[in-house]
Amino acid sequence: MTNTLRIAVRNLFRYKRRTILTLSLIVLGIMFVSIFIAVTGSFKNMMIGQMTDSMLGHIQVHRKGYLAAIDNLPLNLNMKSQAYKKLEKTLDDLHEIEAYSPRIKFGGMFSTFVETTNIRLNGVYPDRESKTVPLLPSRLIEGKGATLSKGEIWIPELMSKSMKAKMGDMIVIIATNQDGSVNGKQFKVSGVLESVTGPGGRDGYIHIEDAMEVLRMENMEISEVAIRLKNFGDMNPLSSKLDTLLASQLNKQGKPMFEVHTWEKLSPFYNIARMIDIMTLFIKIMLIAIVLISIMNVMIMAVYERIREIGTIAAIGTLPGRILSMFVLEGFCMGAAGTVIGGVLSALIIYFANMARITFDFGRQTGLVLSAAISLSEILTISGIVIAVSIVASLQPALKAARMDPIEALGHV
Amino acid sequence: MEIRENVTGVERRKLNHGFIRRISVLELVTAKDLKKTYGTGNAAVDALKGVSFSVEKGAFLSVIGPSGSGKTTLLNLIGCLDRPSEGSLSVAGTEVSGLSRRDGARFRGNKIGFIFQSFNLIPVLTVFENVEYPLVMVQEVPASTRSKRIMALLEAVGMADQKKKLPDQLSGGQKQRVAIARALVTHPELVLADEPTANLDRDTAQSIIRLMKTIRNDFQTTFIFSTHDARIIDEAERILRIEDGRLTSNGNNGGIRHD
Numbered sequence: 001m002t003n004t005l006r007i008a009v010r011n012l013f014r015y016k017r018r019t020i021l022t023l024s025l026i027v028l029g030i031m032f033v034s035i036f037i038a039v040t041g042s043f044k045n046m047m048i049g050q051m052t053d054s055m056l057g058h059i060q061v062h063r064k065g066y067l068a069a070i071d072n073l074p075l076n077l078n079m080k081s082q083a084y085k086k087l088e089k090t091l092d093d094l095h096e097i098e099a100y101s102p103r104i105k106f107g108g109m110f111s112t113f114v115e116t117t118n119i120r121l122n123g124v125y126p127d128r129e130s131k132t133v134p135l136l137p138s139r140l141i142e143g144k145g146a147t148l149s150k151g152e153i154w155i156p157e158l159m160s161k162s163m164k165a166k167m168g169d170m171i172v173i174i175a176t177n178q179d180g181s182v183n184g185k186q187f188k189v190s191g192v193l194e195s196v197t198g199p200g201g202r203d204g205y206i207h208i209e210d211a212m213e214v215l216r217m218e219n220m221e222i223s224e225v226a227i228r229l230k231n232f233g234d235m236n237p238l239s240s241k242l243d244t245l246l247a248s249q250l251n252k253q254g255k256p257m258f259e260v261h262t263w264e265k266l267s268p269f270y271n272i273a274r275m276i277d278i279m280t281l282f283i284k285i286m287l288i289a290i291v292l293i294s295i296m297n298v299m300i301m302a303v304y305e306r307i308r309e310i311g312t313i314a315a316i317g318t319l320p321g322r323i324l325s326m327f328v329l330e331g332f333c334m335g336a337a338g339t340v341i342g343g344v345l346s347a348l349i350i351y352f353a354n355m356a357r358i359t360f361d362f363g364r365q366t367g368l369v370l371s372a373a374i375s376l377s378e379i380l381t382i383s384g385i386v387i388a389v390s391i392v393a394s395l396q397p398a399l400k401a402a403r404m405d406p407i408e409a410l411g412h413v
Numbered sequence: 414m415e416i417r418e419n420v421t422g423v424e425r426r427k428l429n430h431g432f433i434r435r436i437s438v439l440e441l442v443t444a445k446d447l448k449k450t451y452g453t454g455n456a457a458v459d460a461l462k463g464v465s466f467s468v469e470k471g472a473f474l475s476v477i478g479p480s481g482s483g484k485t486t487l488l489n490l491i492g493c494l495d496r497p498s499e500g501s502l503s504v505a506g507t508e509v510s511g512l513s514r515r516d517g518a519r520f521r522g523n524k525i526g527f528i529f530q531s532f533n534l535i536p537v538l539t540v541f542e543n544v545e546y547p548l549v550m551v552q553e554v555p556a557s558t559r560s561k562r563i564m565a566l567l568e569a570v571g572m573a574d575q576k577k578k579l580p581d582q583l584s585g586g587q588k589q590r591v592a593i594a595r596a597l598v599t600h601p602e603l604v605l606a607d608e609p610t611a612n613l614d615r616d617t618a619q620s621i622i623r624l625m626k627t628i629r630n631d632f633q634t635t636f637i638f639s640t641h642d643a644r645i646i647d648e649a650e651r652i653l654r655i656e657d658g659r660l661t662s663n664g665n666n667g668g669i670r671h672d
Contacts, residue, residue, distance in 0.1 A: 003549045011535035113554060312533040314493060316595070317522020317551040406494050410529070 004101055004322070008329035018301070022294045023338050026386065030342025031349065033283050033382055038350045038372035040276045043360075046368065054135035054196060055203075056263045057101070057226030058235050059242065061087060064251070067266075068225065073107045073120065075178045079222035083249070083257055090245050095109040096238050098230045099131035104211040105223040106174035110155075110204075112163050119159065120203045121173065123211020126147075132228045136193075136205075142167050143191035154191035154205040173206070177215045193375050194265065225349055235262050263385060281394050284385060291338070291389045295331050299397035302330065310401050311409025320402040327398030328391055335390025339383045350374065440503075441603055441635050442468040442491055447500035449486050449658075454506035460486040462658040463500070468637065468651075470602070473629050475649030475666075476639040483658045484606055484639040492525055492605045492636065493517040522551035526596030528625075528630070532588035534580040539590045540567070541576040544594045551593075552599055566594040568633055569631070570624060586617035590624065597628060606638035622648045 066077040096300040104123035126148040246258040264270040358370040428559045449461040476484045489495040505524045544563045548554040567573040570590040610618030654662040
């Protein structure tokens with residue numbers, strides 16, 4: 001094998017210019033794919049991380065039917081306290097869960113005593129919410145480091161600006177409860193939250209007990225439970241597991257009491273993430289086409305130009321399988337060399353791009369720092385694709401060489 | 414004188430697994446009523462029309478005849494590069510007329526050496542590596558024994574001091590010397606050379622033929638070569654003349670028997 005490899009490498013250097021051109025094409029293809037994956041992948045992961053870690057959590061559990069009506073924040077579709085206790089028991093038994101946070105979501109009126117507008121609010125246990133969505137405190141653009149105490153409210157940045165509500169101002173929240181009665185409560189603004197893209201990105205936060213008070217709840221009724229997993233990769237298996245575990249919890253009508261959703265079903269960004277994945281797939285297909293066509297072209301030329309040589313080695317007793325392996329190894333070497341060079345250059349470009357701290361804007365979020373990164377599995381996938389395609393592309397010309405009649409080949413002019 | 418082994422039908426079948434048949438200990442090549450037809454129907458061309466002859470071991474034989482007479486076809490058949498349409502052909506004790514492509518390649522690699530008119534050295538390999546090629550890629554001889562064998566042959570053909578050169582850096586005569594070394598390195602029983610001197614000047618051609626003869630004397634290898642060159646024919650010890658696909662004379666040089 002070593003000798004066959006040595007001959008294959010020598011043959012590649014026989015037509016230096018052609019080999020370099022083909023190799024350059026493969027290297028460029030690999031660089032393009034690697035950098036595209038690194039940049040789009042990091043953008044995608046950053047956005048997913050932002051949404052799951054600052055608002056959504058990895059998984060959410062609602063009462064059956066709540067999500068379909070979530071735009072109205074229907075209080076009559078909250079989980080009753082008995083149901084929530086059953087859910088809590090199930091969640092406490094799952095070791096894959098790092099933290100979970102119950103929320104009471106409702107819509108109300110926000111008044112500064114001068115102006116009034118509507119607001120969407122989350123009633124939360126601040127400590128549990130911080131464990132479940134750890135980036136939430138980092139969204140505070142005013143009141144950094146503050147904890148959300150009873151009687152305090154964190155309001156979204158846009159509302160702070162439009163309503164001229166500043167830190168320390170007293171405001172009133174007025175809401176209608178399930179029975180139709182209206183109630184109000186004064187809050188002190190203790191934080192202003194940066195708006196982020198996605199559902200809940202412009203919501204306000206109050207303590208869950210304040211929410212109960214405003215809504216005049218005697219027993220806690222939960223709108224949703226956000227769950228954070230120890231390992232993000234466990235999301236889909238755990239979601240299925242949770243679905244199965246909760247399927248046995250039935251309401252009075254004998255129908256499932258809960259519904260389980262991953263972040264993918266909760267955020268429209270999932271469609272953008274899917275589009276990025278599809279684009280990545282197409283880019284990979286383009287890479288396959290580039291490698292396939294360029295290597296097949298080179299190998300067809302190589303066989304055509306060396307017909308007499310093939311006749312010679314066949315005449316002196318080289319077995320067809322050995323001739324086949326010689327040409328396949330040539331294609332393999334080209335693919336492998338392209339992979340190594342392309343990989344190294346891509347790594348360097350990604351490294352320098354990160355050093356340059358390139359920033360970009362997304363929606364209302366500005367100054368996001370691009371931190372391009374490519375995983376080992378992606379590198380191995382790209383390398384595997386290029387090498388496998390190189391071998392496949394060499395097979396047809398190699399088979400032609402191996403099947404060549406020595407007499408005809410020796411007589412070729 | 415021919416010494417034929419007394420092989421019974423049962424023994425022959427045992428030996429014949431494939432087409433292996435031992436015929437003679439002194440005859441290296443035996444052809445009986447050998448025919449080769451190219452194409453079919455009206456387009457059929459009879460390149461060989463029933464040729465019978467035998468070549469003893471250690472012969473230095475030249476196949477001569479005009480262009481298109483069937484010389485190359487005959488060499489191709491003996492070299493197992495092609496299969497006869499009819500007749501039998503035994504080379505080095507093996508009936509080769511029915512060998513498969515793969516078995517033919519194996520047989521060539523172990524029993525036959527080739528020297529080509531255009532030298533046909535592999536341009537990316539050095540002189541040493543070209544001679545080494547059949548040992549590595551065909552016979553898979555261990556590296557420990559290769560070097561000694563190659564150097565001995567390069568010494569014999571006078572190319573030892575050029576072993577690191579690439580074919581492009583050699584003259585025609587030097588290339589053919591390397592080709593001779595490559596043909597002999599596998600210790601073949603038979604070396605076939607199709608017009609080995611056609612691309613060489615007169616002096617070089619004669620030196621190459623003399624080198625082949627010396628090697629025949631030293632290594633007891635049988636040489637069969639085709640040529641047009643009258644001066645080269647003079648060096649042959651035995652001559653087969655072919656005209657229009659038929660053997661027209663067969664005998665020692667200077668005492669040719671006309672068939």
